[in-house]
Amino acid sequence: MSLQANGYYLLEINKVFSSKPKQLREKLPHLGMVFLPYIGGVTDKIGRILEKNNIKTIFIPTKKISEFLRSPKDPLDPLTASGVYKILCSCGLVYIGTTKRSFLTRWKEHMRFCRLNQPEKSAIAEHALNNLSHDVLFHDMKILSRTSNFYVRLQREAIEIYKHPNNINRQFDNICLNKTWHLVLKNVRVIDNNI
Template sequence: MLPFLDVLVRRETDGRLSHTVYRKPTHTDRYLRADSHHHPSHLASVSRTLINRALNLCDPQYIDAELDHLRRVLETNGYNWRQCTRLASSSCKRRPAVAERTPAFLPYVKGVTDTIGHLLRRRYSIRTIFRPPGQLRNLLRSPKDKDPLAVPGVYMIPCDCGSSYIGETRRNITTRLKEHIRSVKNMDTHTSAVAEHACSAGTTHFLRFDKVSVLAREKYFVPRKVREAIEISRRPNFNRDGGWALPPAWKPSLQSASAYNVAGLECDTVSAVCSTVFASTRESNPTPTQPPANESNEPTTSHAPYSTRDSRQRARWARNSSRQ
């Protein structure tokens, strides 16, 4: 016997090969129950798939036994066998091809969304795909703890001498750390600056691989390289180079950014650093296009933080002023 792709291949006594449906020994014969709150098309697909699989895979001498097994299983799960056979036979008929628009996805609520689906289908030729409502697996929390280093981005390996290594990777940071550890064990100073620092420092320094921190989560190449260069310029490190060459105009802003704890933000990206720094710069040094600050003792109203919408409004106000 050879199980392969749900097919159990047997060699008969006369040397012929016969085929039937294969099930694992641990199979429980549990399927979507007929009384569950799902769209009728989802319920019909259970019996239709099982019956058509039996008819397509089994040889004639095994079809009756397989159908008897399916009848017991489906009735146990609440299905009507006569209705199941009728659905399986109707699926063999070819439906005429209809040019359909982009499908609409709706949560299934019995008596509500199915009526909406019929309306969209008949009047607007929009196929409706029904999704089951909230499931138990979406309500329960996963028992597995998430690895905070299993993300791409910029990371820091500290050393007890006070300096650190700043690196970036498009893979999981955990994978890159394993490569650093292997390089340190093999004393491969050509491929890893971490190994070079460990060998040159001797026994007076200790690399803290147990305290590796994620400075920024970033999957895109350019923002990741820019953020690495920013962190290298802000922290004492033993990197071989400074990463990407940043414009000299960035240096005053990066020096001011050291006063902000940007690494604690949830959306820790290059834009978060720049927006924090440039917002403080605009408050201290207003541009000519900005309205002058209120220096009198008149009461002032509080404004929302500077945003992209405010910048567009200020640019539009500057263009109108220049035209006048």
């Protein structure tokens, strides 16, 4: 396609092409921009070729300084967060729970309810007290999701309960999961069971 077909006058075209090559590159707008990792002796040559074809080259470092340094912050203990968790029983059933406080605080509460025979305060305690031969595997508690948002926690808990149909949760403790999730989660449940 010619420059005239794109609306440029012949006088403008001749004026631009009769100027020196450096002035030509300055007068024409850049056709595009390319980001290349800088490798000495290689990408600078590529950059010069692209610049002759009116393509601006921006060199980026192959690694940032932050990738060489460790984080200045101390890593947080995951048990100090809030969210959704899973506790297993030796019989194969699971308890899916949510907490706005730390996982550690809620974990200790479940253990205390079992020790003090308070089944009304915890579904885990109720299960353990009704099935004395079962061992609740408190030390194998798994964190499924860390979030402090109330609605996100409730939704995630409902999803996890649906994914784990062999649970000891009380049915009135959780929110109903929207039926649009069922098809997606049915496939996830099959994958989880095969692992």
